[in-house]
Amino acid sequence: MTRGGKNVLSRRRVLKTGGAMAAGAAMGPLLLTERTIAQTRTIYVNTWGGSWTAAEEAAFFKPFTDATGIRVRTVAPVSYAKLKAQVQSGTYEWDVTGINQSEWLRAEREGFVEPIDWTIVQKDKLFPNAVFANGIAYCALGTNLAYRSDKFPQGGPKSWADFWDVKKFPGTRSMYNNAPRTLIAAALADGVPIDKVYPLDVERAFKKLDQIKPHIKVWWTQGNQSQQLIRDGETDMIVMWNARASELKEQGHPVELVWNGGMVSTTMWGVAKGAPNRKLAWEFIQFAVQPKPQAEFCNRLFYGPTNPKAFEFVKPEVAKQMPTYEPNAKQMVVTDPDWEAANAAQLQERFTQWLAS
Amino acid sequence: MAGVVAAPAGQAGLAAAPARGLPADSTPWLLLAPATLALVILFLLPIGYVLLLSVTDPAVSIAHYRRIFSVPLYTRVLFNTFTTALTVTGVCLLLGYPVAYVMARRSDWVSTALLICVAVCFWTGFIVRTYAWLVILGNKGPVVAVYQAFGFGAPPRLLFTTFSSILGMVHILLPYMVLALYSVMKKIDPNLLRASASLGARPAASFRAVYLPLTLPGVVNGSILVFTICLGFFITPILLGTPKDMMISQLINQQIEELLAWGFASAVAVVLLVATSIVLAVYNRFAGLDRLWG
Numbered sequence: 001m002t003r004g005g006k007n008v009l010s011r012r013r014v015l016k017t018g019g020a021m022a023a024g025a026a027m028g029p030l031l032l033t034e035r036t037i038a039q040t041r042t043i044y045v046n047t048w049g050g051s052w053t054a055a056e057e058a059a060f061f062k063p064f065t066d067a068t069g070i071r072v073r074t075v076a077p078v079s080y081a082k083l084k085a086q087v088q089s090g091t092y093e094w095d096v097t098g099i100n101q102s103e104w105l106r107a108e109r110e111g112f113v114e115p116i117d118w119t120i121v122q123k124d125k126l127f128p129n130a131v132f133a134n135g136i137a138y139c140a141l142g143t144n145l146a147y148r149s150d151k152f153p154q155g156g157p158k159s160w161a162d163f164w165d166v167k168k169f170p171g172t173r174s175m176y177n178n179a180p181r182t183l184i185a186a187a188l189a190d191g192v193p194i195d196k197v198y199p200l201d202v203e204r205a206f207k208k209l210d211q212i213k214p215h216i217k218v219w220w221t222q223g224n225q226s227q228q229l230i231r232d233g234e235t236d237m238i239v240m241w242n243a244r245a246s247e248l249k250e251q252g253h254p255v256e257l258v259w260n261g262g263m264v265s266t267t268m269w270g271v272a273k274g275a276p277n278r279k280l281a282w283e284f285i286q287f288a289v290q291p292k293p294q295a296e297f298c299n300r301l302f303y304g305p306t307n308p309k310a311f312e313f314v315k316p317e318v319a320k321q322m323p324t325y326e327p328n329a330k331q332m333v334v335t336d337p338d339w340e341a342a343n344a345a346q347l348q349e350r351f352t353q354w355l356a357s
Numbered sequence: 358m359a360g361v362v363a364a365p366a367g368q369a370g371l372a373a374a375p376a377r378g379l380p381a382d383s384t385p386w387l388l389l390a391p392a393t394l395a396l397v398i399l400f401l402l403p404i405g406y407v408l409l410l411s412v413t414d415p416a417v418s419i420a421h422y423r424r425i426f427s428v429p430l431y432t433r434v435l436f437n438t439f440t441t442a443l444t445v446t447g448v449c450l451l452l453g454y455p456v457a458y459v460m461a462r463r464s465d466w467v468s469t470a471l472l473i474c475v476a477v478c479f480w481t482g483f484i485v486r487t488y489a490w491l492v493i494l495g496n497k498g499p500v501v502a503v504y505q506a507f508g509f510g511a512p513p514r515l516l517f518t519t520f521s522s523i524l525g526m527v528h529i530l531l532p533y534m535v536l537a538l539y540s541v542m543k544k545i546d547p548n549l550l551r552a553s554a555s556l557g558a559r560p561a562a563s564f565r566a567v568y569l570p571l572t573l574p575g576v577v578n579g580s581i582l583v584f585t586i587c588l589g590f591f592i593t594p595i596l597l598g599t600p601k602d603m604m605i606s607q608l609i610n611q612q613i614e615e616l617l618a619w620g621f622a623s624a625v626a627v628v629l630l631v632a633t634s635i636v637l638a639v640y641n642r643f644a645g646l647d648r649l650w651g
Contacts, residue, residue: 232495234496356437357433
């Protein structure tokens with residue numbers, strides 16, 4: 001049942017944007033036959049499915065195939081566990097993946113990550129801070145406070161302190177079932193400045209969390225669950241990924257994002273250790289982090305480009321919705337992957353226990 | 358004689374020397390061999406591997422087990438998993454028994470209609486049914502609308518409670534219970550009830566003394582089916598319930614997917630397996646699992 005649940009959920013993710021689903025479904029059977037032919041040069045990319053894969057298709061895969069003749073096939077959804085399973089078993093379903101920076105760092109420390117092939121990747125074509133733990137920065141994701149503007153006609157919450165203030169801002173609240181993000185939000189609510197978050201005072205953060213716990217209606221775990229909650233008015237205020245909130249706003253829902261105190265984390269492109277098509281994979285990643293493709297991707301999904309030059313190709317009104325847009329970025333906490341990688345397991349355990357009690 | 362004929366079917370290569378050196382009663386074992394092999398390869402070996410991982414990954418130790426029993430989270434969630442599974446099983450039995458009874462006792466359109474309802478339910482994906490409850494019990498759903506139409510004021514909180522979590526799981530597992538009961542009830546000879554009536558038993562007494570005992574295999578079968586499937590649930594409680602309704606497989610999934618702690622996840626899985634076996638063993642001691650087979 002566990003496995004089934006996982007699969008169906010991911011299928012739901014695909015369902016989310018109806019159009020892309022057909023393409024995804026058509027790719028399943030293709031994958032097998034393509035592999036058996038194996039004459040042409042092909043790489044396999046692990047992706048989320050749905051609108052994410054559709055944006056990748058337009059921004060990266062198609063232009064890359066047009067330019068190089070290397071074909072790209074996708075495998076959904078993104079699975080961190082599969083990275084480990086592939087490397088340990090030596091059987092590869094995909095070569096390239098896009099994974100959160102702190103998870104990528106843990107994978108690198110455990111030896112599941114292919115070192116960057118510097119004979120293919122050209123250093124002078126990269127941007128500052130592009131390389132981390134043998135991965136290359138893909139895009140930036142904000143975890144922000146969002147609220148229903150129709151529920152707060154006098155003006156909504158503007159900070160985590162406001163989120164905690166249930167008298168001044170009455171209404172239902174929902175948070176993300178994720179230890180590091182939630183603890184940072186608590187620390188900020190308690191008055192810690194954004195540049196003094198690390199090293200995080202965990203005790204202080206949990207103490208602050210105790211105050212808000214009775215007011216949290218739902219602790220969500222899936223991105224589409226967070227969208228359902230605020231779209232259907234189940235919650236008036238929520239912790240949410242910036243791109244998910246922008247997507248709702250684009251669809252005409254009264255959702256406002258707060259950049260102040262948002263948390264920005266980076267997704268990394270990387271190659272599974274020993275992946276059969278690793279050379280082609282590095283060629284692909286090199287292509288995907290160039291300004292134009294990055295801008296094409298972020299224009300569609302509102303994630304922030306990691307390559308600063310990408311902003312040249314982003315419309316100003318779209319740029320304002322991105323976490324790496326300078327006026328937004330300077331109000332946000334840059335999450336520390338080292339700290340997260342070192343503390344994730346222990347914090348998640350304590351946090352889950354706190355939630356369940 | 359049958360043995361001599363059947364044996365070469367399993368071992369085409371030995372056809373020239375039929376069954377020489379093999380005792381006649383080895384035939385059943387040979388016939389069992391493919392199934393046994395499949396069970397060993399697909400079931401016992403993986404479980405053995407999980408057991409091995411739980412004491413060897415990342416290092417050889419029983420530290421994982423020590424952690425499970427020293428951090429309150431795991432025993433608490435494990436306990437909650439079993440009580441939830443028990444509650445869901447009980448509610449399924451209470452709701453499913455009358456439905457299966459009507460389905461089995463009537464042979465007109467009512468029975469057909471019920472069977473179709475149960476089957477459609479059975480064939481609909483559980484994630485779809487879980488999301489349906491999000492709509493039905495939600496802020497803009499029919500329950501709230503009816504409540505407000507009658508002017509009762511603010512409706513009680515239905516969604517994101519233990520109640521909605523149990524409701525969702527019962528809805529998903531009810532068809533298993535109904536079908537398990539139905540298959541047994543359908544085989545009960547209606548003449549037995551007529552016989553008891555002719556001997557003077559009132560309907561209630563005849564149900565209690567004749568019908569109910571005959572349906573017990575279905576009750577046992579359905580309950581074990583629902584109980585064991587429910588032990589592995591976690592998506593429905595995540596989507597409909599509160600963090601307090603957390604099931605153990607959610608923690609196992611988190612360890613595997615997010616933390617790559619396969620050794621620890623294996624240890625939790627082993628504890629779940631052992632606990633389940635103990636529950637079934639106790640059950641077997643008092644009720645007898647052989648009733649499963651009627």
